[in-house]
Amino acid sequence: MKKHNNQIAGIFRLLHFICWIPMMMACISDPESPIQSDVLEDKYIVFEIFADRDFPLPQFEHYEVKLDMGVSLISKNNGQEEIIFLESTGWLPFSEIPHPGNAIVHSVNLQKVNTQQYLVNIGFTYQYRIQGTLQMYATHEFMKNGELYKNVPLRIQ
Numbered sequence: 001m002k003k004h005n006n007q008i009a010g011i012f013r014l015l016h017f018i019c020w021i022p023m024m025m026a027c028i029s030d031p032e033s034p035i036q037s038d039v040l041e042d043k044y045i046v047f048e049i050f051a052d053r054d055f056p057l058p059q060f061e062h063y064e065v066k067l068d069m070g071v072s073l074i075s076k077n078n079g080q081e082e083i084i085f086l087e088s089t090g091w092l093p094f095s096e097i098p099h100p101g102n103a104i105v106h107s108v109n110l111q112k113v114n115t116q117q118y119l120v121n122i123g124f125t126y127q128y129r130i131q132g133t134l135q136m137y138a139t140h141e142f143m144k145n146g147e148l149y150k151n152v153p154l155r156i157q
Contacts, residue, residue, distance in 0.1 A: 043110040043120055044149050045071055047087075050103040051156040055094035063094040066127040067154050071108045073118040081121070084110060091129065097156050115145045122152060 047069045055063060071085040085108045098104060113120060123140035143150055 038117070039115045039145065040112040041115050041146070041148060043108075043113050043143060043147075045085075045108040045110075045120075045122060045143075045152065046150070047106040047108075047124070047152045047154060048100075048103040049089060049097070049105075049154045049156075050100045051094070051097040052100075053157070055097070055156075057095050060094045062131045064091045064129040065089075065094065065097070065156055066091050066129075068125045068127075069106060069152075069154070070121075070123045071110070072121045072123070073110075073113065074121050076117055076119060084108065094156065119143075122150060124152065124154060126154070 049067055067089045069085070069087050070083060073082045073084060074080070075082075085106075087106050089104065110120065120143040121140055122143065123138070125136060125138040128135040
């Protein structure tokens with residue numbers, strides 16, 4: 001009887017082991033097919049600087065604007081920011097700002113951005129100097145996943 005019980009116990013252990021193999025295999029991730037694969041996207045951002053109207057002299061002689069543009073990647077894990085692009089126009093007299101057809105253009109091409117790990121942040125500031133008085137406006141926005149092209153018009157009105 002003892003021999004029979006040992007055989008049943010051995011068979012039970014074998015069945016138990018055989019049943020656990022598929023479960024264990026399901027838990028082991030295959031490096032060829034990760035559970036959540038990275039999404040790599042190429043992103044293209046265009047900043048266009050222009051004026052909607054003329055700013056004739058002498059009325060706007062002491063009106064200037066400085067535009068700062070930037071693109072950065074922000075880690076979704078720890079919030080660290082990596083600046084990719086940072087550009088400034090310097091101080092421009094209003095009278096020298098081109099119309100839309102001749103806009104000042106700055107473009108940024110980001111290749112293979114891992115959108116599972118990073119947010120693409122686009123920011124810009126307007127600084128106005130009007131007869132010696134400074135005013136500033138700043139904003140930013142994130143590109144959406146799947147958004148591959150972003151036109152950012154920086155319009156002086």
